[in-house]
Amino acid sequence: MTSLVVYEDSSPSADAELLKKACHGWGTDEKAVISILGHRNAYQRKMIREAYQQLYQEDLVKRLEHELSGDFERAVYRWNLDPADRDAVLANVALRKENCDYRVFVELSSTLSPEELFSVKCAYQSRYKRSLEEDLASHTSCDLRKLLVGLVSIHRYQGSEVNxxxxxxxxxxxxxxxxxxxxxxxxxxxxxxxxxxxxxxxxxxxxxxxxxxxxxxxxxxxxxxxxxxxxxxxxxxxxNPTKYFEKVIRNAIKKSGTNEDTLTRVIVTRAEKDLKEIMEQYYKRNSVPLDQAIAKETSGHYKRFLLALLGKED
Amino acid sequence: MTSLVVYEDSSPSADAELLKKACHGWGTDEKAVISILGHRNAYQRKMIREAYQQLYQEDLVKRLEHELSGDFERAVYRWNLDPADRDAVLANVALRKENCDYRVFVELSSTLSPEELFSVKCAYQSRYKRSLEEDLASHTSCDLRKLLVGLVSIHRYQGSEVNxxxxxxxxxxxxxxxxxxxxxxxxxxxxxxxxxxxxxxxxxxxxxxxxxxxxxxxxxxxxxxxxxxxxxxxxxxxxNPTKYFEKVIRNAIKKSGTNEDTLTRVIVTRAEKDLKEIMEQYYKRNSVPLDQAIAKETSGHYKRFLLALLGKED
Incomplete structure (x- = not known):
């Protein structure tokens, strides 16, 4: 279940106006950005982007990328994209890093439906003018290549029959x-x-x-x-995807030095899917609520934004 | 371009009635079957199947499978299926043969769009309760497996940019x-x-x-x-898919003993796509029109049906 607390009766054009105001002049009103985008689902965010484009002939995603900075900017950027487009960006960012985090590909292939994975591949091609598979294959070799390319390309049977x-x-x-x-x-x-x-x-x-x-x-x-x-x-x-993601978050915040990239990836990609179950699993495993653990290890607007996605107010 | 000569103003229910009549009583009117189904495109055939099911509470594909026999039956069966479903059947039939014809998978992967290939995989799963990839992988090994599973699973970039x-x-x-x-x-x-x-x-x-x-x-x-x-x-x-298919047909009819399975596969799968170009290529390469070559090597209703799909009347 989603952890997001959504305001159902929001208006895309009113939200776009408030976001424009938040970006106006010297300094940005980050709290306003969080109070709006942290409480809108994927469809609402898409409508806001469209309203913003129409009202101001400007790309909201790019504007916020310019206005914000650091981990907060990266989290808001990922959150603002359509889910398929976001997954394409996460995959490409992973491939361009020196130490590629292959978990991104495992997560894509293991948690998306074949239709969703197909959309991610289309989004990847449209953004990068290459296929996800060819980039992954040319960045890896031997057994790792066989495993990863197989994972992201093979369309598993979706039925429940077991032999x-x-x-x-x-x-x-x-x-x-x-x-x-x-x-x-x-x-x-x-x-x-x-x-x-x-x-x-x-x-x-x-x-x-x-x-x-x-x-x-x-x-x-x-x-x-x-x-x-x-x-x-x-x-x-x-x-067990829930246990898996709990462990990824645990390692990202418990090891010396928080891994913000990983933390952001899991919160942003799971918030509208199963973050509630992951939070419950986290509490079961660590006897500390996930929002408290995250609040302890992060700070500023980044912390406030993650907590909003967890359904907790600062 | 398609080689098919389609009667645009046909009525699905009138066609269904004529087909019912053709199957009625002792013996089947194969000529009537050919004169109808050999001149209807994929959408029209789908409408006929639906009309037939509604009128007679019977599956037309199964009824014709029962009424007809030999190469003619197999050709009509494949022709009657939705393209994605037909490709799923061709793939499964190939896998179940002792000497698997791997060209089926090469053709699927090289000539279909990613969307079409995705539909074939969905049709395969719905028919066989397994994925195309898992069946292909468990029927092959080593390098051949790597190549074939890669071919049918990887979603190639569709843009025209070249580096x-x-x-x-x-x-x-x-x-x-x-x-x-x-x-x-x-x-x-x-x-x-x-x-x-x-x-x-x-x-x-x-x-x-x-x-x-x-x-x-x-x-x-x-x-x-x-x-x-x-x-x-x-x-x-x-x-060069046109040259490739020309060669496949040439080998299927020129070698000692016509390979009807291969001939049927190419004619049925390409008739509504590029069979006209393949026919031109065949003439260029062999100085004999393809319909004449096929008429020489086949016979009976099977011959008449293939010629209808080539846009030639007997």
Missing amino acids: LQLANSESNILKNAIEEKKFDHEDIVRIITTRSRPQLMATLNRYKDEHGCSITKHLKNDPDYAYTETLRTTIRCIY | LQLANSESNILKNAIEEKKFDHEDIVRIITTRSRPQLMATLNRYKDEHGCSITKHLKNDPDYAYTETLRTTIRCIY
Whole structure:
């Protein structure tokens, strides 16, 4: 469920006028920006952008990018984009970094519907004049490439049917590959990238029942770190997205030095989907509400904006 | 351009009634079936199926499958399906054969738009309760799997921009891999499966200019026949689909024993797209019109039906 507290009876043109006023003159009224955009859903934000363009012949996203700065600016920028366009930007930003955060691609491929993923690819092509897959393939190599390109390109079966016999035989294939320390075995990549989510869950459960331990534990301690790390991330994200995102946030704020990019990515992409469940999971796991944890580790307008997206006022 | 001669002012319910009459009693009026279905486009055929279902509470596709037989039945069956559904059936039939004809997947991936390919995958899932990619991946292995799964899953960039510097460097990458006889080099698969068609054309042209020979010639004589053969097929299909399909038809009818499955596939899938250009190319290459060549190698209702799709009456 969404964590967002939306004002249903807002008017796009009134919002656009208030945002114009907030950007007027020397200095920006960041609180006004937060009080409006932090309480509008994706459709409302789109209407505001259109009203703003019509009223002032100006791109609201670019104007705010210019007016704001730092982590706050990046969070507002991502929040303002259409979801598919935002995911395309997140993917491209990840690829252009020296230390690429491959979790972005795992999250895209594991949490979006095939239709949503198709829209992200169209948005990517329209922005960057290349395909997501070709950029990803030319930035990676070997097993990591096989895994990531497979993940973002393959259209998994969406039905709920599970073949238990297949789950059994593929659990054995995984076990054999892991026992032989062949973590890059092509069948591992095939099973993880092509099988439907329910089928994969059955295989992973079977693995756990049979061997008394989750496959992610057995995949540890491999020299090809980026590949096995991404493989484990994928399995965790498919198996339980709520727990996965809780852990991503926990690591982003608990490790020395908050990772604002990661924190922003999860809050902004999940706010209108399952952030409420992620918050509950966070509290269960850490005995501290997520908003308190974030308030402790962030500051200023950035903090206020994230809290607004969490449905909490400053 | 389509080769089909369509009767624009047909009525779906009148057509449905005529088809019901053609199937009535002992024996079927195949000529009536051909004279109707051989002159209706995909939309009209869909309307006829719907009218037939409404009038007689019966599935026309299944009824005709039951009434007709042999190559004629298979051709009419494929023709009657929605294009995306037909492609899903062709892919599944190919996978279930002992000697899989991988050209089916090459043709799907190289000639359909991303939207069309997406629809084929949805149709495949709805029919077979599995994804096209998982079936393809579990029926193949090693390099052939990498190539084919990449082809059907990757969403190529659709724009016309070409980066000539990239074409130059990737032409060199291909050349080096071929010189070292590494036909399975991961960069070959990456370039062929991920680059946009115009970009790939530029790379292949650059290769030809630089080395005085097309890459498909250099890819010959490899021990891993299915893989290199599929790679060459892909390059030819992307480079010039008209020439590619002309050759497929030529081989299907000229080799000893006509390959009706292949002939049907090409005629049925291309009739409403570019069969006219393929027919012109066939005449240019063989100095015999395609309809004459087909009439010579086929017979009966099957022959009459194919000729109707070619826009020629018996």
